[in-house]
Amino acid sequence: MPFHFETPRLIIRNFRDSDLEPLLAYRNDLEVAIYQGWKLPYSRESGLELIANTRDKEAVQQGEGPQLAVQLKDTAEMIGDLGLFVFRRDARQARIGFTIARGHWRRGFAAEASTRLLGYLFDELDFHRVSADCDVLNPASWRTLEKLGFRREACHIQSYPMSENQWNDEYVYAMLKSEWVERRVKR
Numbered sequence: 001m002p003f004h005f006e007t008p009r010l011i012i013r014n015f016r017d018s019d020l021e022p023l024l025a026y027r028n029d030l031e032v033a034i035y036q037g038w039k040l041p042y043s044r045e046s047g048l049e050l051i052a053n054t055r056d057k058e059a060v061q062q063g064e065g066p067q068l069a070v071q072l073k074d075t076a077e078m079i080g081d082l083g084l085f086v087f088r089r090d091a092r093q094a095r096i097g098f099t100i101a102r103g104h105w106r107r108g109f110a111a112e113a114s115t116r117l118l119g120y121l122f123d124e125l126d127f128h129r130v131s132a133d134c135d136v137l138n139p140a141s142w143r144t145l146e147k148l149g150f151r152r153e154a155c156h157i158q159s160y161p162m163s164e165n166q167w168n169d170e171y172v173y174a175m176l177k178s179e180w181v182e183r184r185v186k187r
Helices: 017-027 044-054 109-124 139-148 177-186
Strands: 004-006 010-013 067-072 078-086 093-100 129-135 151-161 167-176
Touching (some): 004 109, 017 044, 017 078, 017 093, 044 067, 067 109, 078 109, 093 109, 109 129, 109 139, 109 177, 129 139, 129 151, 139 151, 167 177
Antiparallel strands (some): 067 078, 078 093, 129 167, 151 167
């Protein structure tokens, strides 16, 4: 069964062929791409490959993970994606990430979608630990992670290659299942 999660405002699902144009639009937006790992321009072939590799995923598997589309419920517009990678060395640990199209920033969509993904990983799949990383120059991302309850564990200096001659620092965050449960109890 394909991935399908809902939140009050969002549907999180497998990519579809019809997602190609919005995917290319936000992945080619310099303001969106600046702290991400893809190269610009983000090619049509890369978009087609991402969709082909993720459209039929039905489960998380050790050593890989799906990229999931984030869609608005009220308009059906695809506005971003969530990344999920299950560690090869330990199937109860994963890394997540989020990307939202610039026109939808500052509305809490990344936090809403990520909260649902964390619920899936911790509550439904019984994961032990979930981590995330972001550029130290991207306060919107690290503030979102902190809002979600992630704990900053490290700052890696010049660990992320931005170009052939530029390396950026990145924060590493993590959350344990016990922290997730405790946080839900306090609500």
